[in-house]
Amino acid sequence: MTELEKGPSGRRRGRGARERILGASQQLFRDQGINRTGMDQLCAVAQVSKRTAYQHFTSKDDLVAEYLRRFDPDVMPEVFDRTDLTPRERLLAAFDMPASTPLCPYIGAAVELHDPDHPAAQYARDYKKAIAARLTETAREAGATEPEQLGEQLALLIDGASARTRVLNSGSFPTAAAIAAILIDNALPASPPRQSSDATGPAQDAPPRGR
Structure with a gap:
């Protein structure tokens, strides 16, 4: 890579062309879609x-695949790598999305490309x-x-909330989080009943009350 490069206007640009290209792709692909964004505009x-x-x-295909890799290379570390949350809390944190979350x-x-063999579709x-x-x-x-089973259910719920948010232009993640809480609690084993602190032996059945 040369130290200086010329942009389309003929002005010299410093290093960082790759990052500018990726930054432009993130903006344009998000705002107008992959198929509507041509390389000339980008x-x-x-x-x-x-x-x-x-x-x-x-190729543009190569750029689209790298554009996706840049979004979340470590797979939601801000949720799954948190040590200040219990596992149950981390599961629910996956649904803590702002109302403005885009599709x-x-x-x-995957929807735009149609080709299951496209490198970006494979990465998705x-x-x-x-x-x-x-x-x-x-x-x-x-x-x-x-x-x-719970992992697949929650993954499906996240994707459904994302798509619904895009279609309705309003946040669906609070509702998804409420559904997730029910799924999670139903999937976790019930806590054992607490025993009295002064119990000295196995719990005994209470004698029947007089009538």
């Missing part, structure tokens, strides 16, 4: 030439499997009787 926003763009990304970029990419599938796996792992830590 290069103009990123202030790089098309030649420079293709030096960093061999999940992985769902959006891998990401969704990774989310379900982290939910399952946390459900297991919480003591769920069927953690795989």
